[in-house]
Amino acid sequence: xxxxxxxxxxxxxxxxxxxxxxxxxxxxxxxxxxxxxxxxxxxxxxxxxxxxxxxxxxxxxxxxxxxxxxxxxxxxxxxxxxxxxxxxxxxxxxxxxxxxxxxxxxxxxxxxxxxxxxxxxxxxxxxxxxxxxxxxxxxxxxxxxxxxxxxxxxxxx
Numbered sequence: 206x207x208x209x210x211x212x213x214x215x216x217x218x219x220x221x222x223x224x225x226x227x228x229x230x231x232x233x234x235x236x237x238x239x240x241x242x243x244x245x246x247x248x249x250x251x252x253x254x255x256x257x258x259x260x261x262x263x264x265x266x267x268x269x270x271x272x273x274x275x276x277x278x279x280x281x282x283x284x285x286x287x288x289x290x291x292x293x294x295x296x297x298x299x300x301x302x303x304x305x306x307x308x309x310x311x312x313x314x315x316x317x318x319x320x321x322x323x324x325x326x327x328x329x330x331x332x333x334x335x336x337x338x339x340x341x342x343x344x345x346x347x348x349x350x351x352x353x354x355x356x357x358x359x360x361x362x
Contacts, residue, residue, distance in 0.1 A: 209285070209313070209346035210239060212357055216281060216309050217244050224280035225250065227306065229270075230287035231259050250279075267291065267298035274306045282307035286348065286355065289314055289324035289331060296327055297334060304338040310360040312340060313348075321351060335360070 213236075217226070223246050228237050231251035240249050253259035263269070284303050291299045304310055312335050315322035324331065336342075340358030348355045 207347065208344065209236070209357070212344045212346060213240075213283075213311065214243070216311065216359065217247065219309075220244070220246065220280055222246065223248065226281045226283065227277075227279040228252070228283045228285075229265065229303065230254075230285070230290070231283075232256050232286075234259065236283065236285065247281075267295045267302060270299055270302035270306075274302045277306070279307040280309065282310045284310065285313040285357075286315070288312060288335075289322060289328065291324070293324075293327055296324065296331060300331070300334045300338060304335075304340075304360055305362065308362055310340075310362070311357060312360065313346065313355050313357045315348075315351070315355055316353065319351070319353065332356075 226240055226247050226249045228251045231237055231253045234251060237249045237251045240247050251259045252261045252263055254264045288299055314331060317328045317332055335358050338360055340360045343357055343359045345354040345356050
């Protein structure tokens with residue numbers, strides 16, 4: 206089991222009934238696949254702009270996230286390496302929408318100072334916004350494409 210799975214397992218294990226997980230920016234779909242295998246009572250929904258494993262293909266804009274947060278509420282929302290992809294004028298709206306989408310919201314971001322990551326210029330503010338939204342840092346997990354540890358927060362609503 207990898208570090209990210211170790212951090213997600215106790216959050217997902219809280220649910221003894223059917224529950225819904227939304228994986229925003231699901232990428233290769235491996236996280237969703239693992240959740241489906243380990244937690245058969247989870248309905249996992251994946252959205253990504255261009256990943257073939259996604260159930261829904263969408264180039265999510267902050268306004269779309271806000272509409273989704275108004276009509277759906279998920280048990281767990283995963284925003285793993287997702288929020289830093291929004292433009293400087295949009296990221297605050299995206300953080301606000303995602304923070305309210307579920308009972309448990311898990312956010313992973315590149316570390317501050319990583320000049321290779323998208324949104325490198327907003328990273329200090331983005332980290333602060335996640336914490337201001339109630340995010341508690343629960344650990345770090347390895348991000349293979351950049352060969353680095355990336356912090357993970359849990360927001361509980």
